[in-house]
Amino acid sequence: MNQHHGTTADQITVGIAQIAPVWLDRTQTQAKIVDFIAEAGSLGCRLVAFGEALLPGYPFWIEHTDGARFESDVQKEIFAHYAHQGVDIEAGDLEPVCRAAREQQVAVMLGCVERPSDRGGHSLYCTLAYIDASGTIQSVHRKLVPTYEERLCWGNGDGHGLRTHPLSPFRVGGLNCWENWVPLARAALYAQGEDLHVAVWPGNLRNTVDITRFVARESRSYVISAAGLLRSADIGTQLPHADALIAAAPKTLADGGSCIAGPDGEWVVEPVVGEERLIVATLDHSRVRAARHNFDPAGHYARPDVLQLSLNRARQGTLRIPGDKSDPQRH
Numbered sequence: 001m002n003q004h005h006g007t008t009a010d011q012i013t014v015g016i017a018q019i020a021p022v023w024l025d026r027t028q029t030q031a032k033i034v035d036f037i038a039e040a041g042s043l044g045c046r047l048v049a050f051g052e053a054l055l056p057g058y059p060f061w062i063e064h065t066d067g068a069r070f071e072s073d074v075q076k077e078i079f080a081h082y083a084h085q086g087v088d089i090e091a092g093d094l095e096p097v098c099r100a101a102r103e104q105q106v107a108v109m110l111g112c113v114e115r116p117s118d119r120g121g122h123s124l125y126c127t128l129a130y131i132d133a134s135g136t137i138q139s140v141h142r143k144l145v146p147t148y149e150e151r152l153c154w155g156n157g158d159g160h161g162l163r164t165h166p167l168s169p170f171r172v173g174g175l176n177c178w179e180n181w182v183p184l185a186r187a188a189l190y191a192q193g194e195d196l197h198v199a200v201w202p203g204n205l206r207n208t209v210d211i212t213r214f215v216a217r218e219s220r221s222y223v224i225s226a227a228g229l230l231r232s233a234d235i236g237t238q239l240p241h242a243d244a245l246i247a248a249a250p251k252t253l254a255d256g257g258s259c260i261a262g263p264d265g266e267w268v269v270e271p272v273v274g275e276e277r278l279i280v281a282t283l284d285h286s287r288v289r290a291a292r293h294n295f296d297p298a299g300h301y302a303r304p305d306v307l308q309l310s311l312n313r314a315r316q317g318t319l320r321i322p323g324d325k326s327d328p329q330r331h
Contacts, residue, residue: 006081010169014196015045019054020229024239026056026085026093032109034100039278041104046133047167048278049198051228052111052177053126056085058202059096060230062149064248065241076310077240079153086115087125089140094129102135107167108252109139109174111200111227113154114142118317123155128176139163143176144185158316164192169285170222175197180211187313190219190298195263195288197331201227203254205273217265220291222283225261226324230254245275263291 017036022028033050040048052058061067061078069075081254083259087093094112101108107130111160114127126143141161146154162185164173173189173196180199189197197215201207208225214221232249235242252274260281269281 007238011282011284012167012258013044013280013282014047014224015040015048016224016226016258016260016269017048017050018227018256018279019050019276020231020234020254021054021057023057023230023234023236024082025236025313026087029054029056030096032195034096035099037100037104038279039105041106041228043157043278043280045106045280047109047172047196047198049109049174049200049224049226050127050328051226052200052202053113054228055087055110055112056082057113058228058230058254059150059153060202060249060253061160061245062152062273064250064285065217065244066237066286067087067152068148068273070175071328074241074244075152077214081240082113082153083115083122083124085113087112087127087245088115088117088121089127089129089137090117094137098135099136100130100235101131101133101136105133107131107133107165107172109198109200111174111176111226111228114140116142118315119155122185124153125157126150126154126176127157128174130160130163130172130174130200138165141174141176144179147178151189158314159188159312160315161186163311164189164194167196170283170288172196172198174200177201177207180215184309186215186219187297187309190221193298194219195221195285196283197221199223199225201225201257203228203230203256205255205257205271208257208259209271212259213261213265213267214272216261216263219297220263220295221288222263225257225259225271227258229256229274263288
């Protein structure tokens, strides 16, 4: 068990695992994630973040294989495999990650492709799970609106997982990819005291290079952008239609771009491109407090008498059973 907490009163050490999945293989990708949690723990990290949809992988095939063709046998067969490799949280599919977090005393922000039983068990959602250092899943946020071609394989999420969590001395929250561009989604987290924001991405510098610093400056918070990697060489030959996937894919599908910006909007860690590794940095909460002296978007610079935001946290589903305590919409 890791005994190094990477903190002073105001400081914590954090890590970004910029890695490629064993693409579309849940078991092998999860084993790789567990290894990087162990490395983060050995280096005293209190938090380690992984890219969007890393477990078991982002649906890169859609863009390169005529993904919008209706009733395509190719698209159906790839999706069937993808759904089979999806994460059923209720069934305990994240238990190896939870166990690693508990053993290493490291909180984990993990992007995964969820196959939730509360939506029938066959539709997929782009999900950001926060697991605390005790190994407990504290929030499961389903991406509000999948972006562009993602809508061909992921469903719309809801506000249930728009939550922040204590990570002394910080309060941490996160969003998936282009959700980070949505002002009201960000504002909902700011209003819950967020001062450490985790933005997860499938990868590519073009996604992270501008918005990371912008959100940090807007929120006067630290912003961690955690991105993944994928190369055509990572496409396994055992996958359905592997030959066509490999032939259609560019050499690099995701080049990383993980980075960290401070509450002044300046780089703490500049974007790291094309390199698989654990990126480690120490963050100082006193810098957040200093930056909020002249601007605090949910505090003294807010006007709730003029502008307010309403957040619906009900878990959306197709079935309600009045009086049933297991009804997910009750929570």
